Amino acid sequence: MFLDSDLxxxxxxxxxxxxxxxxxxxxxxxxxxxxxxxxxxxxMGCFTAVATSWxxxxxxxxxxxxxxxxxxxxxxxxxxxxTLRGDAVVLGVAMNLLAVGLTSFLLRTVFGxxxxxxxxxxxxxxxVGGFSPLAYLxxxxxxxxxxxxxxxxxxxxxRGVGEAxxxxxxxGVSPARYKYxxxxxxxxxxxxxxxxxxxxNVTLFSENMTAGRGWIAVVAVMLGRALPLxxxxxxxxxxxxxxxxxxxxxxxMPQQATDAAPYVVTLVALFLSTAQRRRRTARTTGNARTxxxxx
Amino acid sequence: xxRRPSDPPAAxxxxxxxxxxxxxxxxxxxxxxxxxxxxxxxxxxGTLANDAVHLTVRRGEIHxxxxxxxxxxxxxxxxxxxxxxxxxxxxxxxxxxxxxGSPGAAMAAGLGMVHQSFKLFDSLTVAENxxxxxxxxxxxxxxxxAARRRVRGLAAEHGLAVDPDARVxxxxxxxxxxxxxxxxxxxxxxTLILDEPTAVLTPAEADALFTVLRxxxxxxxxxxxxxxxxxxxxxxxxxxxxxxxxxxxxRLRTADTSGAGIAAAMTGRDVELDRVHPxxxxxEVVLDVEGLSTAGVHDVRLSVRAGEIVGVAGVAGNGQSxxxxxxxxxxxxxxxxxxxxxxxxxxxSATERRAKGLAYVPEDRHAVGTAPAASVxxxxxxxxxxxxxxxxxxxxxxxAVRAHARELVGRFGVKAATPDVPASxxxxxxxxxxxxxxxxxxxxxxxxxEQPTRGVDIGAVQAIHDELIAYRDAGHAVLLVxxxxxxxxxxxxxxxxxxxxxxxxxxxxxDADETALGLxxxxxAPAPAPGTPDTPAPDGD
Numbered sequence: 001m002f003l004d005s006d007l008x009x010x011x012x013x014x015x016x017x018x019x020x021x022x023x024x025x026x027x028x029x030x031x032x033x034x035x036x037x038x039x040x041x042x043x044m045g046c047f048t049a050v051a052t053s054w055x056x057x058x059x060x061x062x063x064x065x066x067x068x069x070x071x072x073x074x075x076x077x078x079x080x081x082x083t084l085r086g087d088a089v090v091l092g093v094a095m096n097l098l099a100v101g102l103t104s105f106l107l108r109t110v111f112g113x114x115x116x117x118x119x120x121x122x123x124x125x126x127x128v129g130g131f132s133p134l135a136y137l138x139x140x141x142x143x144x145x146x147x148x149x150x151x152x153x154x155x156x157x158x159r160g161v162g163e164a165x166x167x168x169x170x171x172g173v174s175p176a177r178y179k180y181x182x183x184x185x186x187x188x189x190x191x192x193x194x195x196x197x198x199x200x201n202v203t204l205f206s207e208n209m210t211a212g213r214g215w216i217a218v219v220a221v222m223l224g225r226a227l228p229l230x231x232x233x234x235x236x237x238x239x240x241x242x243x244x245x246x247x248x249x250x251x252x253m254p255q256q257a258t259d260a261a262p263y264v265v266t267l268v269a270l271f272l273s274t275a276q277r278r279r280r281t282a283r284t285t286g287n288a289r290t291x292x293x294x295x
Numbered sequence: 296x297x298r299r300p301s302d303p304p305a306a307x308x309x310x311x312x313x314x315x316x317x318x319x320x321x322x323x324x325x326x327x328x329x330x331x332x333x334x335x336x337x338x339x340x341g342t343l344a345n346d347a348v349h350l351t352v353r354r355g356e357i358h359x360x361x362x363x364x365x366x367x368x369x370x371x372x373x374x375x376x377x378x379x380x381x382x383x384x385x386x387x388x389x390x391x392x393x394x395x396g397s398p399g400a401a402m403a404a405g406l407g408m409v410h411q412s413f414k415l416f417d418s419l420t421v422a423e424n425x426x427x428x429x430x431x432x433x434x435x436x437x438x439x440x441a442a443r444r445r446v447r448g449l450a451a452e453h454g455l456a457v458d459p460d461a462r463v464x465x466x467x468x469x470x471x472x473x474x475x476x477x478x479x480x481x482x483x484x485x486t487l488i489l490d491e492p493t494a495v496l497t498p499a500e501a502d503a504l505f506t507v508l509r510x511x512x513x514x515x516x517x518x519x520x521x522x523x524x525x526x527x528x529x530x531x532x533x534x535x536x537x538x539x540x541x542x543x544x545x546r547l548r549t550a551d552t553s554g555a556g557i558a559a560a561m562t563g564r565d566v567e568l569d570r571v572h573p574x575x576x577x578x579e580v581v582l583d584v585e586g587l588s589t590a591g592v593h594d595v596r597l598s599v600r601a602g603e604i605v606g607v608a609g610v611a612g613n614g615q616s617x618x619x620x621x622x623x624x625x626x627x628x629x630x631x632x633x634x635x636x637x638x639x640x641x642x643x644s645a646t647e648r649r650a651k652g653l654a655y656v657p658e659d660r661h662a663v664g665t666a667p668a669a670s671v672x673x674x675x676x677x678x679x680x681x682x683x684x685x686x687x688x689x690x691x692x693x694x695a696v697r698a699h700a701r702e703l704v705g706r707f708g709v710k711a712a713t714p715d716v717p718a719s720x721x722x723x724x725x726x727x728x729x730x731x732x733x734x735x736x737x738x739x740x741x742x743x744x745e746q747p748t749r750g751v752d753i754g755a756v757q758a759i760h761d762e763l764i765a766y767r768d769a770g771h772a773v774l775l776v777x778x779x780x781x782x783x784x785x786x787x788x789x790x791x792x793x794x795x796x797x798x799x800x801x802x803x804x805x806d807a808d809e810t811a812l813g814l815x816x817x818x819x820a821p822a823p824a825p826g827t828p829d830t831p832a833p834d835g836d
Contacts, residue, residue, distance in 0.1 A: 147436075151436040151437055151439075152435060152436055152437065153430050153432060153435065153436070153437055156419075156423060156427065156430065156437055157427070157428065159416070159418070159419065160416045160419065160423075160427055163416045163417065163418055163419070164414065164415065164416050164417070166414055167414035167415055167416055168416075168427070168428075169398075170398050170408075170410070170414045171398075171399075171402075171414075171427055171428040171478075172397070172398065172399030172402065172428055173427075173428050
């Protein structure tokens with residue numbers, strides 16, 4: 001049987017890093033910052049987690065350090081896009097490229113290896129009930145961020161800032177502060193995602209090990225309309241695709257084909273959601289035209 | 296600054312101070328005024344937006360702040376609301392001197408402003424919009440039930456019925472304005488500033504708004520109504536302060552004044568600008584418009600003949616821009632017919648219209664009329680690249696572009712260091728001469744020209760007017776849109792007045808007196824116009 005509980009478990013494991021990163025992306029989206037630097041922040045988290053765990057022997061310190069390092073890294077986006085009003089897309093791409101180069105360079109200088117750092121004495125995260133503790137944290141984060149966004153004062157203000165920063169400013173809410181907060185929280189979440197990837201899913205660091213998961217998280221944000229529950233569903237879809245890829249590989253499919261599964265699902269999902277959005281936009285603009293807003 | 300003779304004598308020492316300065320009305324019965332601005336001066340590069348402005352608003356009144364566009368109303372309110380720092384002057388709220396560094400500080404002092412473009416969150420509900428940043432809370436969460444109750448309570452108290460759970464983006468404009476007012480009331484605003492509140496409202500919505508405002512003042516709140524519409528001032532206000540060119544030119548009690556008095560104060564009269572040019576000698580019809588409608592324009596009929604300037608007067612935003620854009624081919628015509636020299640151009644593109652003999656000087660010379668980053672020479676070449684300057688294989692020889700530029704710069708007296716400096720380095724008047732010169736150089740039978748002298752200094756105004764008259768006398772037709780009454784009266788052979796998207800009055804120049812025009816522009820009853828409501832006999836209407 002192809003669809004069984006093992007597949008679901010493996011999907012849930014694969015989903016954790018994507019979910020954490022995507023929740024961070026959703027917060028940014030709600031605050032009006034288009035964050036496509038998730039991949040780079042995550043990769044910084046991977047490396048910091050492995051390096052810290054290696055030198056301290058504690059995977060927990062690795063997790064903490066990963067969160068802090070990725071949050072610090074996210075300041076590039078916060079300062080660049082919010083304070084200096086740069087283009088968030090350009091900044092995000094630059095952050096992703098920089099993270100690949102920087103972590104590869106550090107891998108060589110700190111560990112003296114190329115490609116992959118892997119050591120039996122590198123401490124990974126323990127499993128609790130079959131899952132990494134960060135997986136539980138990710139699921140909890142879905143509920144917390146959903147409540148925060150829809151019901152909490154902070155969430156209401158954040159949504160307002162994302163929708164109409166001018167209006168928020170006239171009411172005395174500083175859009176910049178909320179945007180900074182959203183970007184920093186996304187940094188923390190991406191750091192955790194990286195730690196999960198490098199100390200949970202596997203216990204090693206290899207160059208560019210995020211392998212597009214941050215980009216998939218960006219797509220999950222779009223697909224889930226930046227709603228935490230929507231993001232969860234989208235991430236689950238990608239988790240299933242990844243798990244199914246492994247399974248198919250076990251059944252003899254060539255690895256190149258099965259590795260492509262999550263990306264194919266991403267493309268299809270993007271296509272479908274764009275088509276749907278386009279239909280919706282066509283309707284709305286049609287309305288706007290007939291309503292006729294006086295200049 | 297005129298001193299109103301019936302100003303009551305200063306009642307207390309504080310008012311005496313202010314009164315001594317300029318004769319501002321004193322506070323009633325010893326109560327300090329709700330808002331008092333003393334000698335507010337605000338300079339922007341190149342303009343003096345507010346020049347020692349005094350404004351006294353008594354508690355519980357509806358005070359209208361009037362003036363034409365650019366008179367300094369918005370700047371004054373920005374200063375009051377903490378959005379701009381004044382260069383000089385002081386602000387007193389309830390008699391205490393204050394200094395606001397931000398709108399938030401102004402709000403804390405009991406001021407509230409409804410901006411002309413609403414500041415709302417479309418995807419949030421009415422209740423969420425109202426309580427934003429002043430949320431009722433339970434355990435750190437927004438207490439939505441309390442927010443709804445609050446909205447219902449305020450709505451019932453002030454007659455501002457609106458569903459607290461509706462998404463603001465789904466509401467019509469009139470209701471959105473209610474949300475804005477509720478927002479201010481929820482924050483405890485005692486003085487409400489409304490910036491052009493009826494600009495986007497239907498007449499019925501406007502009447503409903505005035506009812507609300509009166510109920511607010513009856514409960515002791517104060518309203519400052521910033522507007523240029525005469526009708527609503529007469530209808531709704533207790534007192535009026537009129538600004539022109541950044542200065543207070545009149546302080547009037549609404550009950551003691553007429554629309555004509557305010558219109559005269561508002562439009563003013565600049566002898567320099569009031570030079571009346573000799574009338575033209577109209578020939579055959581060049582532009583013929585029948586029942587034209589587009590967004591913001593309804594059923595407009597007009598014609599312009601060769602050798603004549605037809606002026607379209609009206610307060611900005613009454614459909615003039617939309618009309619011109621429709622004529623220039625920049626806005627689709629929804630109904631009606633436009634003919635240029637007998638040929639139908641109703642569906643023609645802007646390019647086709649230009650090819651058939653139309654030139655256009657748009658209102659916004661920075662964003663539409665020119666490319667500010669491009670050189671003077673390139674700007675002058677634009678539009679001529681198809682005809683005069685085109686060479687084989689579609690290349691524009693730089694020498695031809697420069698020669699063309701030198702010729703126009705000389706002919707129209709554009710002051711530019713070289714033809715290679717960017718257009719953005721030119722002053723407003725010079726940029727306008729460049730734009731006008733470029734369009735006149737086509738020698739097109741029809742020229743559409745909008746606000747040719749807005750923000751232009753007096754010397755340049757004269758030159759621009761002379762160019763337009765010369766163009767007309769050369770046998771071309773000119774459709775001139777201007778918010779400056781004196782300009783229209785000085786140049787136009789016939790004058791149409793647009794109000795709320797329609798041509799509501801038409802005059803031959805000798806019949807157009809400024810008061811009648813001012814009244815018609817403000818939507819007041821038009822003075823009896825001779826002949827048909829739009830064009831005189833020779834058009835065969």
